[in-house]
Amino acid sequence: MKITVLGCGALGQLWLASLFKQGHEVQGWLRVPQPFCHVNVIETDGSVFNQTFIANDPDFLANSDLLLVTLKAWQVSGAVKTLASTLPVHCPILLLHNGMGTLEELRTIPQPLLSGVTTHAARRDGNLIIHVANGITHIGPGNEAGNDFSFLADMLHHALPEMAWHNDIQFANWKKLAVNCVINPLTALYNCPNGELRHHQFEITEICQEVAVVMEREGHHTSAEDLLYYVSNVIESTAANISSMLQDVRVERHTEIDYITGYLLQRARAHGLSVPVNSRLYEQIKRKENEYERSSTGLPGSWN
Numbered sequence: 001m002k003i004t005v006l007g008c009g010a011l012g013q014l015w016l017a018s019l020f021k022q023g024h025e026v027q028g029w030l031r032v033p034q035p036f037c038h039v040n041v042i043e044t045d046g047s048v049f050n051q052t053f054i055a056n057d058p059d060f061l062a063n064s065d066l067l068l069v070t071l072k073a074w075q076v077s078g079a080v081k082t083l084a085s086t087l088p089v090h091c092p093i094l095l096l097h098n099g100m101g102t103l104e105e106l107r108t109i110p111q112p113l114l115s116g117v118t119t120h121a122a123r124r125d126g127n128l129i130i131h132v133a134n135g136i137t138h139i140g141p142g143n144e145a146g147n148d149f150s151f152l153a154d155m156l157h158h159a160l161p162e163m164a165w166h167n168d169i170q171f172a173n174w175k176k177l178a179v180n181c182v183i184n185p186l187t188a189l190y191n192c193p194n195g196e197l198r199h200h201q202f203e204i205t206e207i208c209q210e211v212a213v214v215m216e217r218e219g220h221h222t223s224a225e226d227l228l229y230y231v232s233n234v235i236e237s238t239a240a241n242i243s244s245m246l247q248d249v250r251v252e253r254h255t256e257i258d259y260i261t262g263y264l265l266q267r268a269r270a271h272g273l274s275v276p277v278n279s280r281l282y283e284q285i286k287r288k289e290n291e292y293e294r295s296s297t298g299l300p301g302s303w304n
């Protein structure tokens with residue numbers, strides 16, 4: 001297949017390397033108008049993949065069979081809308097990111113949309129991408145037209161296993177949202193690795209209770225206990241991780257809070273529900289983010 005990967009960061013390079021090794025024709029799509037991209041990945045078994053691919057070629061894009069989007073959530077809709085007019089109308093677009101809300105933002109896109117979440121872990125170390133841990137990627141339809149693309153799960157599984165297809169991907173997306181509503185803001189505020197959250201059981205329980213109520217109203221059967229069990233397992237299996245939000249805050253990058261806790265608050269509001277613990281966490285992270293984003297634009301550090 002001919003595949004364009006939009007966003008050549010940690011996950012994007014991992015996919016470019018994996019798809020190329022499986023015999024697919026790939027190109028990267030970068031924010032900067034550059035005709036090539038370097039992919040440098042150290043695999044979980046220590047093997048090194050080092051290759052230069054073409055990038056930002058509109059002809060390749062116009063003939064692509066798949067657009068794989070590995071951007072941060074807040075980068076997705078602007079970038080996808082820019083490429084949509086060049087992309088064939090039948091070409092599926094697979095969104096792989098943390099957080100939710102991009103499917104709503106891309107409602108008017110004519111192409112088939114797919115969405116997914118992954119437990120693979122990759123991080124950048126200078127010019128290298130380190131594939132830290134293997135995992136499972138869950139994908140499924142993000143709009144009506146996306147229903148016809150379950151065969152992609154099989155194809156992608158051969159490149160980067162494990163891959164699972166879900167006719168209702170929203171349940172998997174919500175479970176990942178619950179994990180991110182707990183781990184990301186708490187680790188960013190306590191400045192700690194995921195495992196340290198073991199000492200914050202009360203707060204974790206309160207967050208799960210609020211998420212469970214919103215999920216139920218969204219039509220996904222769950223309970224605070226189920227979510228707590230699921231989130232606690234992720235905290236244990238990623239105990240040494242520095243969450244993506246804490247990494248963003250440490251280097252003063254825009255976070256994905258608007259698509260994680262922010263999305264939860266938006267759905268809670270739509271159902272007339274109050275989620276005070278998550279609201280407070282959202283405000284705390286936004287305050288932190290605003291402080292460094294204001295100072296980098298030269299604006300005063302306070303609104304007063």
Ligand SMILES: NC(=O)C1=CN([C@@H]2O[C@H](COP(=O)(O)OP(=O)(O)OC[C@H]3O[C@@H](n4cnc5c(N)ncnc54)[C@H](OP(=O)(O)O)[C@@H]3O)[C@@H](O)[C@H]2O)C=CC1
Pocket residue numbers: 006007008009010011012029030031032070071072073075079096097098099118119120121122123124244256
């Ligand atoms: N890394 C991981 O292990 C995991 C990541 N995720 C999620 O997957 C998503 C991607 O994560 P990750 O790969 O780590 O993120 P990265 O920040 O490493 O990658 C995103 C890349 O997209 C580039 N980019 C930004 N805007 C554009 C644009 N308009 N057009 C083209 N490229 C652009 C960025 O370039 P630049 O920096 O120059 O702006 C960057 O290279 C996130 O939602 C993350 O939370 C989920 C599970 C695991």
Ligand SMILES: CC(C)(CO)C(=O)C(=O)O
Pocket residue numbers: 098179180183184194234238241242243244245
């Ligand atoms: C699962 C978790 C919390 C792992 O760190 C993650 O998705 C993130 O850091 O964004």
